[in-house]
Amino acid sequence: MTAAAHDYARPTPLGWLKRAEAWLDDRGRPAWIVAMVLGFIFFWPIGLFLLAYMIWSKRMFGKSCSSSRKANTYARGFNAMRSSGNAAFDAYKADTLRRLEDEQKSFEDFLQRLREARDKAEFDQFMDERSKPARAMDDDEKQDA
Structure with missing residues (x-):
């Protein structure tokens, strides 16, 4: 196996975080909110981290209901x-x-x-x-x- 192929095969230390993020993104905003609430229940710093990450990455307030409603009205x-x-x-x-x-x-x-x-x-x-x-x-x- 070449060195380049070996680099792709080796999992990154934070690979599970990227997979978790992708999994939550596939399920939408409610999944992020549930994860945040569970984080607060089990260990509050995790919940706080998820809340900050959701706000920083615009997952919490990225699309407001009014903007999606306007887009749907325009499309119709x-x-x-x-x-x-x-x-x-x-x-x-x-x-x-x-x-x-x-x-x-x-x-x-x-x-x-x-x-x-x-x-x-x-x-x-x-x-x-x-x-x-x-x-x-x-x-x-x-x-x-």
């Missing part, structure tokens, strides 16, 4: 506008998407009207409660006179 919008090659289906899809957008607009308008009605009712209640002491004082002055 892009795929929805792509032609399927079937003219009848594309016409049906365009009509359905337009109808859904109209329904969404109507629903958003409905929600806006509900918010405005709730705001008006709350404001009217506030004004009624505010005017009660003034009416009570007016009634007391009339009875005293």
Whole structure:
């Protein structure tokens, strides 16, 4: 065996760490969190080390939920506008998407009207409660006179 082949065959001292990291990466963020919690349970410095490593390597906060949600929204919008090659289906899809957008607009308008009605009712209640002491004082002055 040559010296170069011998170097590749020899395991590195930290090879098990790289394998563990790859194994956790394959299973995602929940696996890292479980490993960190178990580290805190069994020996707190291990848990602290894993937490620091997750933050430093951006495994904890690398992808936020909002950024992945935006990416999914973009991907869905892009795929929805792509032609399927079937003219009848594309016409049906365009009509359905337009109808859904109209329904969404109507629903958003409905929600806006509900918010405005709730705001008006709350404001009217506030004004009624505010005017009660003034009416009570007016009634007391009339009875005293």
